[in-house]
Amino acid sequence: MEAIRKVLEKYDNEYVEDYKPTWLKAKFTNPNDLLSIVQDLQAEGIKTCSTVSPTDFIDENKIEVNYFLEDIINKKNVWLKFDIPRELEACKIPSITPLMPSANWHELEAYSTFGVKFEGHPNLRYFLISADYYGKFPFRKDFDWKAHEQNLIQNIDEITSEWLDEYEENEKTLPKDGSKTILHWGPTHPASGPIRLKVGVDGENIQWVDPDIGYVWRALEHLVERKDFIGSIVAVERICFMDNPNPMICYSQAVEEIAGKEITRFAKLMRVVLGEIGRIASHLISMGGFFGNAGLHTFVMWTMDVREYFLDALEEYSGARIATACIEPGGVRYPLRDGWLDIVQKAIEKYESSKDEFFDIFINNPLMKTRAVANAIISKEDVVQNYMAGPIARASGVKVDVRIDEPYAGYDEIEFDYVTCENGDIYDRLHIFFKELDQSMDIIKQAIAKIQEGIASGEMNPQKDHLVRIPKKLPAGEAVTRIEWARGEILMHLVTQEKATNPYRLKIKAPSVNHTMVLDELLRGKTLSDIPLVYGSMHICQGDLDR
Amino acid sequence: MNNIIFQILVFPGLLFLLGWTFFVFYFARKVLARIHKRVGPHFNGPAGTLQTVYDVFKLLTKENITPKSVDPYLFNVIPLITPIVAALPVVLIPWTPWMHNGVVVDTQYGVLGLVVLIGVEPFLLFLTGFGSNNKYSFLGGMRILAQMLSMETPFFLAALSPAILFGTMNLHDIMYANNWLTTLILLPGAIIFIIAMLGILEQPPFHIPDAEQEIVYGFYTEYSGTNYVLLKFAEFTEILVVSAAAVTLFFSGYRGLFFDSFWCLFLKIALIAVVMVAIRASNPRLRLDQMLKFAWSWLVPLSILNIVWVIFAKLYILGA
Incomplete structure (x- = not known):
């Protein structure tokens, strides 16, 4: 850390300070220093860009660009800040994509939504937003959403004409004879979900893949700005339906950090239990969906069957199965009712009774292995370079898990270790999920035992301890929190202003963005049949891809 | 004359085939649902038996869309020819003891007629993909050709083995010449035949031409x-x-253990259908190139070896 601090202090800065055990936070005065700072940091081992998050301070007439850079091997992270002018012509900063490829789509997203021009980006273009937002930069504070939504028909026309232009362009550029063509894998393809992979093929052989995302862009990051701090959880949890509680944990921690409140031990352990239930529900769908992509629908039915028991637990706790809204700033939303822990226990037993069948019939399936083993390998270097997160990184043997690296909620009390696979091929990216299910069951059991102990000893009161009051108005501040989501790390950057009743800016970094970014690299030279398998093995959810 | 009309319209003609379609559709759905831990068709008719009938008639009443970009003749004519070609081999197969020699058309070239008529079908399906003038359909058509070329070789060679063993192509004679010993001799051939059959019928794990996660519906x-x-x-x-x-x-x-009847044949077919559904329920799809490799480097050499084995058995075990 000291070496990194020295590097940062070399440049003109307003401050360099410690932030949490694993972070250094620094604000610089000259945006043109960025590239050389990043180069120096790379020499210190910080090789990955987590995300780029601009914040629009309209009153001070500036845009503050935040860079979150990570050393995912040695767990040293840096948070860089730069002020740049707000006027569109002057709103420029050097692009770090040539140095850190993992920043690529994050810079495009920042450009499309805030108009920050990244000079030197290899292909700076509008991204994520639909054609009717081009050049309007919707996340800027002066963008008028109401006025924009009034021209509905005109907006749809713009989207359609972009599509038709692309069609005409393809007609011109593709040769009339020969077997080259462009396939649109999605957005209404049976296995794609709302994403479009433009696939350049020669017969069945893939030449390039260009993902077109944004089909479920709901501007969640903007929606939270319209809600109060507690109402925002409804937007945050809708990142993706599969693992519901964990994003709310991340957001709530950010609010608690700004408010300066510590939640009770009981609430922390409840967050562990709920978070792991969400993770299990998500992992079960992911594994089943992988086989669905390979043309076998039995497994997804069986995993859904087990998942129902875990959803029962969520329903019993919060009244909802999918969108639970069960965690809010200050703790967890509801007190613990008698018998709820037994329902969780029952779900775990259900899983453990079916897990051998899962392994023997499906995870160990010889035909699946012929397709998946040693196919589309992600090496450790790729993980660092492109920032694969969570299970995808662990499948390649990289030890990364925010629950251990930067313990949050009650995870510091619980004993568990990194779960990894060796090869990083498609098979490992499936197998890691199966392994992690065991780990999650174990974590839940430990957490439940601790809760029961605490209640028995009178340390915890399940009727009152679940929530501490968070003031309605928060002070000015900002916080960065990370959690281990089912499919990787979620990073949230929350900014508030003085006496705020609602978030000023919330940046959500979700893992699927980087996982989609590498599809081109993984699929080049493979055949059409590999698309669903590789795509399924990255466990991409369009909800968190587009937000 | 009445007999011919009965054979065309009722058994083994149109009505029988329709009844079979309804049955096998329902049967596969129900068995698959059991394995999936679902219920399957449930509400229409006893235990949902009428569901498939409803489905078929629903489709019949729907609009028959001919997209603008397709070749209208090819697109609409092939679906008429395909079921006829598919149904033609029915006349060669011995169905029940109460017809003369069990078949509608008694011929010395039963095996030959069967494999040729089965082998024509994929080319018609390729033409549907070609006439659709759609990228995914066309890829499906190409895949069906590739699959057929590689799967028909072992299929034909396996079908040849009983003809060689019994020295006849008449299906009725082959059926009656079969006994426990010859069934054992033909077992490798039967296994190759059934594997190649999965490829020809585009059943899992060879459902490559209509792989919906890859090329929509082929x-x-x-x-x-x-x-x-x-x-x-x-x-x-x-x-x-x-x-x-x-x-x-x-x-x-x-032929059954105790008596000869159509139902013995039906039971055996149902058993094969159960095996097919069980494979469908437990195996993912192979990749096209893996299927080609499997067919050409395993199935074809094995089916040639099988012919050698059958000739050897004919000369030295049966002592003909």
């Missing part, structure tokens, strides 16, 4: 309404014909 993609029903009818008829051929060639057709 050559079916543009079809709807009546045309779709006709193509599906052809598919189910082909399943019937090919499994009946397997039973006739290798497992002595309608």
Whole structure:
């Protein structure tokens, strides 16, 4: 850390300070220093860009660009800040994509939504937003959403004409004879979900893949700005339906950090239990969906069957199965009712009774292995370079898990270790999920035992301890929190202003963005049949891809 | 004359094939649902038996869409020809003891007629993909050709083995010449036949031509309404014909342990259908190149070895 601090202090800065055990936070005065700072940091081992998050301070007439850079091997992270002018012509900063490829789509997203021009980006273009937002930069504070939504028909026309232009362009550029063509894998393809992979093929052989995302862009990051701090959880949890509680944990921690409140031990352990239930529900769908992509629908039915028991637990706790809204700033939303822990226990037993069948019939399936083993390998270097997160990184043997690296909620009390696979091929990216299910069951059991102990000893009161009051108005501040989501790390950057009743800016970094970014690299030279398998093995959810 | 009309319209003609289509559709759905831990068709008719009938008639009443970009003649004519070609081999297969020699057309070239008529079908399906003028349909059509070329070789060679062993191509004679010993001798051939059959019928793990996660619905993609029903009818008829051929060639057709009857044949076909559904329920799809590799470097050499084995058995075990 000291070496990194020295590097940062070399440049003109307003401050360099410690932030949490694993972070250094620094604000610089000259945006043109960025590239050389990043180069120096790379020499210190910080090789990955987590995300780029601009914040629009309209009153001070500036845009503050935040860079979150990570050393995912040695767990040293840096948070860089730069002020740049707000006027569109002057709103420029050097692009770090040539140095850190993992920043690529994050810079495009920042450009499309805030108009920050990244000079030197290899292909700076509008991204994520639909054609009717081009050049309007919707996340800027002066963008008028109401006025924009009034021209509905005109907006749809713009989207359609972009599509038709692309069609005409393809007609011109593709040769009339020969077997080259462009396939649109999605957005209404049976296995794609709302994403479009433009696939350049020669017969069945893939030449390039260009993902077109944004089909479920709901501007969640903007929606939270319209809600109060507690109402925002409804937007945050809708990142993706599969693992519901964990994003709310991340957001709530950010609010608690700004408010300066510590939640009770009981609430922390409840967050562990709920978070792991969400993770299990998500992992079960992911594994089943992988086989669905390979043309076998039995497994997804069986995993859904087990998942129902875990959803029962969520329903019993919060009244909802999918969108639970069960965690809010200050703790967890509801007190613990008698018998709820037994329902969780029952779900775990259900899983453990079916897990051998899962392994023997499906995870160990010889035909699946012929397709998946040693196919589309992600090496450790790729993980660092492109920032694969969570299970995808662990499948390649990289030890990364925010629950251990930067313990949050009650995870510091619980004993568990990194779960990894060796090869990083498609098979490992499936197998890691199966392994992690065991780990999650174990974590839940430990957490439940601790809760029961605490209640028995009178340390915890399940009727009152679940929530501490968070003031309605928060002070000015900002916080960065990370959690281990089912499919990787979620990073949230929350900014508030003085006496705020609602978030000023919330940046959500979700893992699927980087996982989609590498599809081109993984699929080049493979055949059409590999698309669903590789795509399924990255466990991409369009909800968190587009937000 | 009445007899001929009965054979065309009722058994083993149109009504029988329709009844089979309804049955096998329902049967596969129900068995698959059990394995999936679902219920399957449930509400219409006793235990949901009428569900497939409703489905077929729903499709028949739907609009028959011919997209603007397709070749209208090819697109609409092939679905008419396909079920007819698929149903033709029915006349060669011995169905029940109460017809003369069990078959409608008694010929010395039963095996030959069977494999040729089964082998024509994929080219018609390729034409549906070609006529659809859609990228995914066309890829489906190409895939079906690649799959057929590689799967038909072992299929034909395996079908040849009983003809060589018994020295006749007459299906009725083959059926009656079969006994426990010859069934054992023909067992490797039967296994190759059934594997190649999965490829020819595009059943999992060889459901590559209509791999919906890869190329949407292959050559079916543009079809709807009546045309779709006709193509599906052809598919189910082909399943019937090919499994009946397997039973006739290798497992002595309608002959039972105690009595000869159509129901013995039906039971054996149902057993093959159960095996097919079980494979479908437990195995993912192979990749096209893996299928080609499997067919050419394993199935074809093995089927040639099988012919050698059959000739050897004929000369030295049966002592002909």
